[in-house]
Amino acid sequence: MLSGCLDFHTQYRLHRRQFLKVGGSGLFGLSWAVMHKAEALAAQAQTKRQAKQLVILWCNGGLGHLDCFDPKPDAPDTIRSPWPVAQTKVPGMVLGERVGSLARVADKITLLRSCNAKGYPQEGQHGIPAAWAFLTGTRRDTRERQPNIPQSPLYGNAMAHFRFGPGDVPPNVILGSARSHDSFLGVACDPMEIKVNDPSDKLKQMLAPPRDLLELDTLERRRSLLESVNDQLRQLDAADDLIGGLDEFKQKAFDLLRSPKLREAVDLKREDPKSAERYGRADTGQRVLTARRLIEAGVPCVFVDIPGGWDWHGGSNLDRAAGDLKALGDSAAALIEDLDARGLLKSTIIMIGSEMGHTPKINRPGFGREHWNDAQSFLLAGGGLAGGTVIGATDKVGAYVTNQHYNATSLARTIYGQLGIDPDHELYTADRRPVKLVPDDAAVIKEAIG
Amino acid sequence: MKLPSLLWLGSLVAFLLGPLDLQAGEGRTEKPSLPAEPLFSRHIVPLFSRLGCNAGTCHGTVPGKNGFRLSLFGADPGLDHSRLLREFGGRRLNFTSPEQSLLVLKATGQVPHEGGKRMAVGSPEHTALLGWIAKGAPLDPLDKSRMAGLQVSPRQQTLKPGERYRLQVRATFSDGSQEDVTSLCTFESRDGSVVMVDREGQVQAVGPGGAALLARFRGQPAVSRVVVPAEAKAAFPEVKEHNFIDKQVLDQLRRLNIHPSDVCDDATFLRRATLDVRGALPTPDEIRSFVADQDPTKRAKKIDELLARPGHAALWATKFSDLLRPQFREDNRVWAEAAYQRRFYEWLRARFLENTPYDEFVERILLATSMEGKTKEELLQNLQQMAEEDAARSPHLKAYQERRTLDLYWLRANSNGVQGTIQFAHAFLGLRMQCAQCHRHPTDVWQQDDLLSFANFFNRVGRQREGTVPPAEKAKQAEEIKKLQEQAKKLRDQAKDKSLAKDDADKLLAEAADVDKKAGMMNRFNYLRSSFTHVDHSPKGQFVAIDTPLGKAASKEFRLLASQTPVSLPAEKDPREVVLAWLRQPDNPFFARAIVNRVWAHYFGRGIVDPPDDLSPLNPPTHPELLDELSRGFIESKYDLKWLHRAVLNSRTYQQSAQANASNRADRVNYARFAVRRLPAEVVVDAINHATASAETFPEISHLPAGTKAIEVPGMTNFNRDGSGAMSAASLDYAFQLFGRSKRQVSSQCDCDTGSESSLVQSLYLASYGDVLKKLNAPTGRVARLVKDIPDENQRIEEAFLWVLARFPTAGERQKFQAFLKEAKSPEDGTREILWVLLNAHEFLLNR
Numbered sequence A: 001m002l003s004g005c006l007d008f009h010t011q012y013r014l015h016r017r018q019f020l021k022v023g024g025s026g027l028f029g030l031s032w033a034v035m036h037k038a039e040a041l042a043a044q045a046q047t048k049r050q051a052k053q054l055v056i057l058w059c060n061g062g063l064g065h066l067d068c069f070d071p072k073p074d075a076p077d078t079i080r081s082p083w084p085v086a087q088t089k090v091p092g093m094v095l096g097e098r099v100g101s102l103a104r105v106a107d108k109i110t111l112l113r114s115c116n117a118k119g120y121p122q123e124g125q126h127g128i129p130a131a132w133a134f135l136t137g138t139r140r141d142t143r144e145r146q147p148n149i150p151q152s153p154l155y156g157n158a159m160a161h162f163r164f165g166p167g168d169v170p171p172n173v174i175l176g177s178a179r180s181h182d183s184f185l186g187v188a189c190d191p192m193e194i195k196v197n198d199p200s201d202k203l204k205q206m207l208a209p210p211r212d213l214l215e216l217d218t219l220e221r222r223r224s225l226l227e228s229v230n231d232q233l234r235q236l237d238a239a240d241d242l243i244g245g246l247d248e249f250k251q252k253a254f255d256l257l258r259s260p261k262l263r264e265a266v267d268l269k270r271e272d273p274k275s276a277e278r279y280g281r282a283d284t285g286q287r288v289l290t291a292r293r294l295i296e297a298g299v300p301c302v303f304v305d306i307p308g309g310w311d312w313h314g315g316s317n318l319d320r321a322a323g324d325l326k327a328l329g330d331s332a333a334a335l336i337e338d339l340d341a342r343g344l345l346k347s348t349i350i351m352i353g354s355e356m357g358h359t360p361k362i363n364r365p366g367f368g369r370e371h372w373n374d375a376q377s378f379l380l381a382g383g384g385l386a387g388g389t390v391i392g393a394t395d396k397v398g399a400y401v402t403n404q405h406y407n408a409t410s411l412a413r414t415i416y417g418q419l420g421i422d423p424d425h426e427l428y429t430a431d432r433r434p435v436k437l438v439p440d441d442a443a444v445i446k447e448a449i450g
Numbered sequence B: 001m002k003l004p005s006l007l008w009l010g011s012l013v014a015f016l017l018g019p020l021d022l023q024a025g026e027g028r029t030e031k032p033s034l035p036a037e038p039l040f041s042r043h044i045v046p047l048f049s050r051l052g053c054n055a056g057t058c059h060g061t062v063p064g065k066n067g068f069r070l071s072l073f074g075a076d077p078g079l080d081h082s083r084l085l086r087e088f089g090g091r092r093l094n095f096t097s098p099e100q101s102l103l104v105l106k107a108t109g110q111v112p113h114e115g116g117k118r119m120a121v122g123s124p125e126h127t128a129l130l131g132w133i134a135k136g137a138p139l140d141p142l143d144k145s146r147m148a149g150l151q152v153s154p155r156q157q158t159l160k161p162g163e164r165y166r167l168q169v170r171a172t173f174s175d176g177s178q179e180d181v182t183s184l185c186t187f188e189s190r191d192g193s194v195v196m197v198d199r200e201g202q203v204q205a206v207g208p209g210g211a212a213l214l215a216r217f218r219g220q221p222a223v224s225r226v227v228v229p230a231e232a233k234a235a236f237p238e239v240k241e242h243n244f245i246d247k248q249v250l251d252q253l254r255r256l257n258i259h260p261s262d263v264c265d266d267a268t269f270l271r272r273a274t275l276d277v278r279g280a281l282p283t284p285d286e287i288r289s290f291v292a293d294q295d296p297t298k299r300a301k302k303i304d305e306l307l308a309r310p311g312h313a314a315l316w317a318t319k320f321s322d323l324l325r326p327q328f329r330e331d332n333r334v335w336a337e338a339a340y341q342r343r344f345y346e347w348l349r350a351r352f353l354e355n356t357p358y359d360e361f362v363e364r365i366l367l368a369t370s371m372e373g374k375t376k377e378e379l380l381q382n383l384q385q386m387a388e389e390d391a392a393r394s395p396h397l398k399a400y401q402e403r404r405t406l407d408l409y410w411l412r413a414n415s416n417g418v419q420g421t422i423q424f425a426h427a428f429l430g431l432r433m434q435c436a437q438c439h440r441h442p443t444d445v446w447q448q449d450d451l452l453s454f455a456n457f458f459n460r461v462g463r464q465r466e467g468t469v470p471p472a473e474k475a476k477q478a479e480e481i482k483k484l485q486e487q488a489k490k491l492r493d494q495a496k497d498k499s500l501a502k503d504d505a506d507k508l509l510a511e512a513a514d515v516d517k518k519a520g521m522m523n524r525f526n527y528l529r530s531s532f533t534h535v536d537h538s539p540k541g542q543f544v545a546i547d548t549p550l551g552k553a554a555s556k557e558f559r560l561l562a563s564q565t566p567v568s569l570p571a572e573k574d575p576r577e578v579v580l581a582w583l584r585q586p587d588n589p590f591f592a593r594a595i596v597n598r599v600w601a602h603y604f605g606r607g608i609v610d611p612p613d614d615l616s617p618l619n620p621p622t623h624p625e626l627l628d629e630l631s632r633g634f635i636e637s638k639y640d641l642k643w644l645h646r647a648v649l650n651s652r653t654y655q656q657s658a659q660a661n662a663s664n665r666a667d668r669v670n671y672a673r674f675a676v677r678r679l680p681a682e683v684v685v686d687a688i689n690h691a692t693a694s695a696e697t698f699p700e701i702s703h704l705p706a707g708t709k710a711i712e713v714p715g716m717t718n719f720n721r722d723g724s725g726a727m728s729a730a731s732l733d734y735a736f737q738l739f740g741r742s743k744r745q746v747s748s749q750c751d752c753d754t755g756s757e758s759s760l761v762q763s764l765y766l767a768s769y770g771d772v773l774k775k776l777n778a779p780t781g782r783v784a785r786l787v788k789d790i791p792d793e794n795q796r797i798e799e800a801f802l803w804v805l806a807r808f809p810t811a812g813e814r815q816k817f818q819a820f821l822k823e824a825k826s827p828e829d830g831t832r833e834i835l836w837v838l839l840n841a842h843e844f845l846l847n848r
Helices: A016-020 A032-044 A097-108 A129-136 A155-161 A202-207 A216-236 A241-258 A260-265 A273-277 A282-297 A318-341 A408-418 B004-017 B040-051 B077-086 B102-107 B124-134 B244-256 B266-278 B284-292 B298-308 B310-324 B334-354 B358-366 B376-391 B407-411 B417-429 B448-458 B471-496 B502-530 B575-584 B591-604 B624-636 B641-650 B681-692 B730-739 B760-768 B770-777 B782-789 B793-804 B811-823 B827-840
Strands: A053-062 A085-087 A094-096 A109-112 A172-175 A192-194 A301-305 A348-358 A378-381 A389-391 A401-403 A426-428 A434-436 B147-153 B156-158 B164-166 B168-173 B178-180 B186-189 B195-197 B202-205 B209-217 B220-228 B461-465 B533-537 B545-548 B551-554
Touching: A053 A155, A053 A282, A053 A318, A085 A097, A094 A097, A097 A109, A097 A318, A097 A378, A129 A348, A129 A408, A155 A172, A155 A301, A155 A408, A172 A282, A192 A202, A202 B760, A216 A241, A216 B811, A216 B827, A241 A260, A241 B760, A260 A282, A273 A282, A282 A301, A282 A318, A318 A348, A348 A408, B040 B077, B040 B124, B102 B124, B147 B209, B147 B220, B168 B209, B186 B195, B195 B209, B202 B220, B209 B244, B220 B244, B244 B624, B244 B641, B266 B284, B266 B298, B266 B310, B266 B641, B284 B793, B298 B310, B298 B641, B310 B334, B310 B417, B334 B407, B358 B417, B358 B575, B358 B591, B376 B502, B407 B461, B407 B533, B417 B448, B417 B591, B448 B551, B448 B575, B471 B502, B591 B624, B591 B641, B624 B641, B681 B730, B681 B770, B681 B782, B681 B793, B681 B827, B730 B760, B760 B770, B760 B827, B770 B782, B770 B827, B782 B793, B782 B827, B793 B811, B793 B827, B811 B827
Parallel strands: A053 A301, A053 A348, A109 A389, A172 A192, A172 A301, B156 B220
Antiparallel strands: A085 A094, A109 A378, A348 A378, A426 A434, B147 B168, B164 B202, B168 B178, B186 B209, B195 B202, B209 B220, B461 B533, B545 B551
């Protein structure tokens, strides 16, 4: 038996792309699908899968921890949030008033007040390794400097790779846009990007093509004719990997077009206006609501780019931040309630996070905070994680972590653990270097696990 | 430290030239053992490698693991020794009771070890390690134990499924001694469906096929080949060879008892070859006349005809753009970059149109200079011509095409020094040297010093921005341009005069446009002159040095890859000339092979060495004799690429059907049948347009006329830095993204960045993307034409098949499609649906 460190050029000498390409010798002649299944099994071998789905509410920029998840009401007013606090039923769990809606679900959420990417490359800046660490689990991400070198997978890419979800929905969806979302796992694992509010969104258009161009009710008829052509090919090259892949993807494309599941999930006109209202301000609310609908439809990973300006430089951010925070709190609370009511919270992890924290010291004349990397907060809920818990703490002014410090790597290992994916699973980069899904070691956040 | 890296070359050559001895060798069965008194560098360090301790994911990583660091893959035994002995208060080794050494306890899993249990107590490894510690853990003289050779036996073996034998590996060291190192090697089978090998070197045949086995000791590879013939159920069919390629391929198939598929039919051949040679589909007329042609040499004639078509040059200019990656940092202005990319592509295209001999082609890239012997006046004339072309938005770029050399190659980002060397090695030698930047390459033979010493050849290319416009002249020019602009404005104002006759007003406007154009041209000329960057040999160039996470390194000598002797070079001599002479040596192990193998991979979806950009001795060819013969023939043809294309295309192997037979269903590597491939991104777009009688349109900034084929698009398709649509060929850009056109960025070097996978969104794109549907619905499109021109349904179906799938429908298909048309709401609807169905058929995306 070969060791995990040695076996990569034995078993995985062929890069994945070569493997999928027809004519590649295949992994010991295994078929494309079997290979994927093997990967999925290998990943699940170690841990039991608690969670099947994941929603990430991502604030591109910094989520001011003092203003939402780690308020310091007793700090001087050069530091203290301009907004009051909201108490919750959970001892020690105090929230910023702007995200006070979350008090309704306090028993379902875990506040992680001691997690950061301290010491990671270029901490405290946008889009550099430290910021990406929260989404990829690696501290070595260089996608912003080297945009064309495929990088480690984001959670959704990995979940797609390990074959989460039913066949008739895409495994990985981005609502809004991510700064970057591809990985060395290849295009098949890349997310589908849906711009909820944009009627010209390419994917939405493809899911619901104009009637004068394609009548979806003619699909069934077309499909049976198409099958007669494809059958011909299947008989000729039955065992072919590429044809197997085409079979699967074409089938899935048809399912997406025929089955109303995804199309309806992204069609908010179908939502009861009252329930939609609970999600708060239009842009944020619509995205988070769409996320809920996608989770209901079975999509494994939904990444929501939370609209707003999460960069609070200068001293005139009061109104903007107030609105953005409120929208985040309202929509997240509604999401958690709705998933719970539908029995989906147990199997769905929700994570709210941002690239960095914000400085304790407030910029004047109005309100603003700068980037800060020594303290930052995350909210976790569902998916077998503990509820009604606060983990870690910062000092009196929210500047430095005082206990239970965890880094981005710990967070990734915890989330992957709950998803039943082995964070030490070895993947192979484009130039065939072996790299673990989460390359570095770090303790799992045990307190967060329910 | 540079000596060992070259040993493989001798063994590679010996291996390739050695007679094919296919008799079963005498199988060793006894288990290999370790020496009683192991030496640190000879035995203990390889032991660490074998156990995986010094791999990149374990203690070989930059910070080490849990405080214990080893040099990656055992590259530095001296350093490893001192770390073992001195660090951690010397607690890693216990000389009085060696079995209590932390090193031993960890490796045997007796105390918690994150890396798990690596060896068992009482195992030969355990015993050897204890023996070495008991002796006081000495460091042996490193000079005596450098590698001088590695042989594996048997080199060739033929066996039946289930049969076993053991490999034996012998190493020769620098002191002349030889040793059996089998128990210190790692083994790898290149095809686990044919043969497996365990960590003791025990080989077991699994299923029919041919495969290579690799044994590695201290980074050096030795190759052994295994043939496992299939059970002969029927006599090998009588097959007519077309040329030497078939002889080699069929010889291998005969050895393996795998029967080749039949030759494919004419329509399949025509579609396949047209797609592969010129990146397009044949027209129905072409298909009909080819199929009807009774000339027995029609395929050879068709191949010649296709190779002479302009699409062939466009396809290879695209492929070489993917390979050479014209990404420029010279100017951040997007339009400048686009102009460079256009010229780069057009220069390549011109060379492929002329069929420039490949060695000369590379010479004109490698030795490129900006002046190429021109006078300053000639240069200015050349720039003036380019300015005129730019100002006229001309898609024809003669001024640059006609240059002898491609100086833009050296203006690409990172094109000299270590990065440039890695690019060069990837593009022209088919080597992947990235890893050698920091450490010994883990899956290759290259050491850091090999790369750095080779890089010195590429570090004396001067790139100096030296504007050719004197400041006084610049001011004068600016004034003149201003005057022209004013003049144009005046003419336009005059034209606004309501009292003027329309003709006169138009005349004034035309005059204004002329003046504008003149000003634009002057502007452009000024820009080209002031941004002119001079590429030439620079005697002042420095030696390369590199700073990596593993430390700093430098080389102060010029040494060619796979050579042990440094070259001495006077400062005034351009070192690139030495590289060129080396490339042209007939025994150069990489140059001809790299292109031959890439051309082969283009036609078969896999290289004889695969991946095709990994000509590493650790990645042996499936058909070594064939690769040799092709390379030899290519050199003898004076590097004539068309000779190479012709040889491949005319072979029976290329013309085989993709349809499997009972004996070759599982075959992937022996070319018993044609391997199906997905079409490249550009070809997909062109095929959609061909099928639907549509054309792409382009924004003005691209300088491309409407109807330009995707395969002729030289560079970027999105001219907005922010990715918004206003200045992009949006539809084309999206298709390129989905189907994986190469991003052509110099930051990564891998043939694999050109997409060949299928994906869900690709399927959606063909089924329901607005622009594709619009092409089906266009009033002047294929559907409208078919309905208007061909009232007979059966004929219309046939025509639709020919346009989209380039084949005739089968009888069954005709029947089903006719029934389908009868049920349609109208002939238009029915025909549109049929075309949609054909466009969405698997076949459409495949070359098969």
